[in-house]
Amino acid sequence: MSEDFLPVKGYDHIEFYVGNAKQAAHFYDKTFGFTPVAKMGLETGNRQKASYVMQQGKVRFVLSSAYGPDHEIARHCALHGDGVKAIALEVNDVEKSIREAKSRGATVFLPASPQEDEHGTFVTGEIRYAGDTIFRFVERKNYRGSFAPGYQPINAHGSESVGFAAIDHVVTNVYLGEMNYWAKWYEEVLGFTNLAHFTDKDISTEYSALMSKVMESGKGKCKFPINEPAEGKKKSQIEEYLDYYYGQGVQHIALNTANIYDTVVELRNRDIDFLRIPDTYYDYMKDRVGDVGEDWGKLQELGILLDKDDDGYLLQIFTAPVQDRPTLFYEVIQRHGSKGFGIGNFKALFVSIEEEQALRGNL
Numbered sequence: 028m029s030e031d032f033l034p035v036k037g038y039d040h041i042e043f044y045v046g047n048a049k050q051a052a053h054f055y056d057k058t059f060g061f062t063p064v065a066k067m068g069l070e071t072g073n074r075q076k077a078s079y080v081m082q083q084g085k086v087r088f089v090l091s092s093a094y095g096p097d098h099e100i101a102r103h104c105a106l107h108g109d110g111v112k113a114i115a116l117e118v119n120d121v122e123k124s125i126r127e128a129k130s131r132g133a134t135v136f137l138p139a140s141p142q143e144d145e146h147g148t149f150v151t152g153e154i155r156y157a158g159d160t161i162f163r164f165v166e167r168k169n170y171r172g173s174f175a176p177g178y179q180p181i182n183a184h185g186s187e188s189v190g191f192a193a194i195d196h197v198v199t200n201v202y203l204g205e206m207n208y209w210a211k212w213y214e215e216v217l218g219f220t221n222l223a224h225f226t227d228k229d230i231s232t233e234y235s236a237l238m239s240k241v242m243e244s245g246k247g248k249c250k251f252p253i254n255e256p257a258e259g260k261k262k263s264q265i266e267e268y269l270d271y272y273y274g275q276g277v278q279h280i281a282l283n284t285a286n287i288y289d290t291v292v293e294l295r296n297r298d299i300d301f302l303r304i305p306d307t308y309y310d311y312m313k314d315r316v317g318d319v320g321e322d323w324g325k326l327q328e329l330g331i332l333l334d335k336d337d338d339g340y341l342l343q344i345f346t347a348p349v350q351d352r353p354t355l356f357y358e359v360i361q362r363h364g365s366k367g368f369g370i371g372n373f374k375a376l377f378v379s380i381e382e383e384q385a386l387r388g389n390l
């Protein structure tokens with residue numbers, strides 16, 4: 028196997044550009060169970076933007092808003108609505124990562140930029156990805172602060188965790204015909220490999236379909252499925268996203284839990300909406316996966332999906348979009364051996380997504 032020219036240690040954080048970071052932070056705290064751990068803004072001397080760092084397990088989200096209309100964040104929000112701006116990966120050496128990516132065709136958005144404070148040196152660098160989304164490389168091996176220079180720690184309790192432990196995968200929607208371009212981009216620019224490929228025959232209903240390729244980092248620490256719409260009779264879920272996001276971008280983020288039942292009960296108690304799954308799905312599921320020792324009644328009651336492959340099985344559930352535009356949503360996932368993404372569930376998922384789409388008049 029060839030040398031891994033861009034070794035990735037794992038996800039560092041996801042940064043969202045939002046219209047009102049203060050209110051978004053409240054949402055991620057009170058409903059999703061994140062704890063605010065650091066902040067920057069007017070109080071810390073930043074007159075351009077406010078950012079809140081929210082943490083749960085190893086999952087770290089940064090929510091950012093602009094103080095004025097000419098800021099990049101304001102323009103991003105005007106076009107895309109609230110959404111993911113940066114997927115940040117921790118690496119050992121940002122300067123080398125940017126150099127390697129650039130020599131392989133990456134467009135550099137921010138060259139390696141060291142920042143220093145009393146806690147040490149923190150380095151970031153950024154390259155362009157699909158649409159206005161970027162990949163950010165973060166080097167924190169010589170940094171001891173809570174998050175990054177410019178941020179002040181927050182001593183807040185936050186509400187009770189719902190059990191999110193880590194980011195499992197991050198999915199991007201791209202335009203029709205561009206999935207292979209981006210898969211090749213991951214291979215050539217980041218040195219990632221293709222883990223799986225699903226065609227429209229795997230993932231289709233009468234009305235809409237998608238094709239998907241899953242790319243993963245050298246050590247399998249980070250996984251990035253890429254979806255493109257496939258021809259269907261009506262507008263597909265991917266096209267709806269592309270229309271409302273006004274471009275390509277992150278469709279969903281999957282978060283791991285060690286107990287999906289507890290996590291989903293807690294989220295439902297906090298008024299998070301999940302996709303409704305047709306009851307017939309559960310009759311079909313028993314035939315499809317056989318007995319794996321899970322409580323069927325409980326799965327059905329909570330709307331949790333189950334899929335099985337040669338390595339084991341997984342449990343997953345999808346939230347409704349978390350903003351008015353039908354764009355970004357979340358997946359909660361618990362793995363029991365399976366390294367897959369719930370391919371057997373895609374069809375059932377589409378049926379229920381299309382029900383929701385029809386209600387919005389977009390099918």
Ligand code: FE2
Nearest residue numbers: 198281358368
């Ligand atoms: Fe997923």
